[in-house]
Amino acid sequence: MGKLMHQNLYTLAKALHAQHLDTHGTLQTLLMHSGEGIGVHHGCLLTFDVDDKLRHIYVIGSDDISEVQSRATWEAFLQRGFAGHVFHGQRQVVVRNIASDPRWVVNKDLHAIPQTGSAIGIPFSTDNKVDAVLILAHNDVDYFTSERLAFLEEVTEIAEYAIRNLKQHDTFKERTFDTRYEAIFEHTPVPVVLTDENGIIVDANYQACEFLGFQRIVLRGIPFQDVNVVSAEELAELDPEEEQHFRTETYDIDGNQIPTLIRARYIELDGSQYVEWVMQDMSVQMELEQLRSDLTAMVYHDLRGPLGSIHMAIVKLAELLQGHDNPAVLKIMQLGLRSAQQVSRLVESLLDIQRLEQGATMLDKKPSEVHVLLTDVLQLMQAQAESHGITIDLDIPSVEPVMMDDDMISRVIINLTENAIKYTPDGGHVLLSAERVNKAVMFTIKDDGPGIPPDMRDSIFDKFSRVKYQNAPKGVGLGLAFCRLAVDAHGGNIWVESDGKNGSSFIFTLPVTEDNDLTQVPTAPLNDFAPQANDAEGTDKSSPSESSFATTA
Ligand code: ADP
Numbered sequence: 001m002g003k004l005m006h007q008n009l010y011t012l013a014k015a016l017h018a019q020h021l022d023t024h025g026t027l028q029t030l031l032m033h034s035g036e037g038i039g040v041h042h043g044c045l046l047t048f049d050v051d052d053k054l055r056h057i058y059v060i061g062s063d064d065i066s067e068v069q070s071r072a073t074w075e076a077f078l079q080r081g082f083a084g085h086v087f088h089g090q091r092q093v094v095v096r097n098i099a100s101d102p103r104w105v106v107n108k109d110l111h112a113i114p115q116t117g118s119a120i121g122i123p124f125s126t127d128n129k130v131d132a133v134l135i136l137a138h139n140d141v142d143y144f145t146s147e148r149l150a151f152l153e154e155v156t157e158i159a160e161y162a163i164r165n166l167k168q169h170d171t172f173k174e175r176t177f178d179t180r181y182e183a184i185f186e187h188t189p190v191p192v193v194l195t196d197e198n199g200i201i202v203d204a205n206y207q208a209c210e211f212l213g214f215q216r217i218v219l220r221g222i223p224f225q226d227v228n229v230v231s232a233e234e235l236a237e238l239d240p241e242e243e244q245h246f247r248t249e250t251y252d253i254d255g256n257q258i259p260t261l262i263r264a265r266y267i268e269l270d271g272s273q274y275v276e277w278v279m280q281d282m283s284v285q286m287e288l289e290q291l292r293s294d295l296t297a298m299v300y301h302d303l304r305g306p307l308g309s310i311h312m313a314i315v316k317l318a319e320l321l322q323g324h325d326n327p328a329v330l331k332i333m334q335l336g337l338r339s340a341q342q343v344s345r346l347v348e349s350l351l352d353i354q355r356l357e358q359g360a361t362m363l364d365k366k367p368s369e370v371h372v373l374l375t376d377v378l379q380l381m382q383a384q385a386e387s388h389g390i391t392i393d394l395d396i397p398s399v400e401p402v403m404m405d406d407d408m409i410s411r412v413i414i415n416l417t418e419n420a421i422k423y424t425p426d427g428g429h430v431l432l433s434a435e436r437v438n439k440a441v442m443f444t445i446k447d448d449g450p451g452i453p454p455d456m457r458d459s460i461f462d463k464f465s466r467v468k469y470q471n472a473p474k475g476v477g478l479g480l481a482f483c484r485l486a487v488d489a490h491g492g493n494i495w496v497e498s499d500g501k502n503g504s505s506f507i508f509t510l511p512v513t514e515d516n517d518l519t520q521v522p523t524a525p526l527n528d529f530a531p532q533a534n535d536a537e538g539t540d541k542s543s544p545s546e547s548s549f550a551t552t553a
Helices: 003-018 023-037 068-080 082-089 146-174 179-187 206-212 232-236 283-320 327-357 370-386 406-423 479-489
Strands: 042-048 054-059 093-095 118-126 129-138 192-195 201-204 244-251 257-269 272-281 366-368 391-395 402-404 429-437 440-446 494-498 504-511
Touching: 003 023, 003 146, 023 042, 023 054, 023 129, 023 146, 042 082, 054 068, 068 082, 082 093, 082 118, 082 129, 118 146, 129 146, 192 206, 201 206, 206 244, 206 272, 257 283, 283 327, 327 370, 327 406, 327 479, 366 370, 366 406, 370 391, 370 406, 370 429, 370 440, 402 406, 406 429, 406 440, 406 479, 406 504, 479 494, 479 504
Parallel strands: 391 429
Antiparallel strands: 042 054, 042 129, 093 118, 118 129, 192 201, 192 272, 244 257, 257 272, 366 402, 429 440, 440 504, 494 504
């Protein structure tokens, strides 16, 4: 087959695809392109119902889908004419010379039928039933050469595939699914679209029509990709076994792109596979996320600078006031300094949360001495602990230096220690320890507080997660979220152990090797989640000026 004919076949396949299962469009496209592909200007396509009744009549060059007036003539053509031969014989018939072939019956009422030249009739069949007959005629005798026949053979294959798709689609439209699914589908308060395995929409529920702004009839038969940016690759990669969630954008009738969360899964209805696409409009969440990120940017630009100045001013003032005869002055200075440091840590951690969540690699790692790190934290926290009669002890056997961003890890330890002090009753005890375990150093911050209920031992590391103790100290629930992100960024693990009676131990590990073999880095023991009788009550020791900042950092 020549290059031009190949190109014509490709054009036909593309044109059919663009018809999105529209019956008239598909059949007209088939007729037009098969004629054009081999330079034929006379021809028609007849389609048949399930009971073999003539259904549609398409004529090359005529836009009339069904020439009602002449239907009787066409039926006669089918009964006694050439079309009848092809339809009843169920096979291709070539008439090499119209003028001398008795099968070519000329009907004077059908002006479109040529009286000289050659013709071909091809049945399009699916499931052993002739669905349509294509007739092409040319003014030249013996026009249908083997090359043109080869082209028409390919057309037949494409046509039968397209007709099969149309039939399946029509059956789907007529079919009522499992009534339970149908009821859920229709009345579910979220937009749901159903596609076949090729991504062609077969149905859309009321909410989806509202969301997209299209009528159901318009949505049926078009590719899902026409209303959603889901790519062909994503479609192809859908796992039949597993529900998948992803963020995409949806186009509505006005061309707006709406951020959408999609939940896609394969479902079987009446023995066939379909994909169910549940859509969630994310516009409001996205706006909130934007607001949050603007707020963080504001914090970054507008709070960080002035805070640094306050911090420096207090340090300078304290220097100037060294040796002041009123000891209260120095105490006030120290309190001011501590508070400024706490707010600075809060700001830094807020910024770190945002950056770490975005996956930014921002660690300034260097070898750090573990005992120096813990001793510094102890000194920093000492005054706060003493004001509540809490003792803090250190237990650090000799541990080699660990590669870490020490500013970030020290804020992790401060956070955990501040929490330990905040939740430990007055007169209690906090222990900071570190030890080498396999290929990691394991840090533990142990307290005498109320412990963490078993069902929250994982979730308290989520943002804004807080245990609802009675009289709980103030906080926003960002401290532990920061700790987890920071430890994760170092390739370590963080968890809490608590037996529900003797306080909690917040534990985190940092790998001591850089060889990326993290299999030896300890993680939370699986059996740690021992049941706890009831949530112990927290004691509120937070003074607004000090510890309310502590765990929010
Ligand atoms: P915040 O302290 O600001 O609420 P965190 O993220 O630091 O935020 O802590 C989250 C929650 O975990 C706290 O609200 C508290 O309910 C619980 N929690 C944290 N540390 C302890 C602790 N040492 N003892 C008991 N509960 C704790």
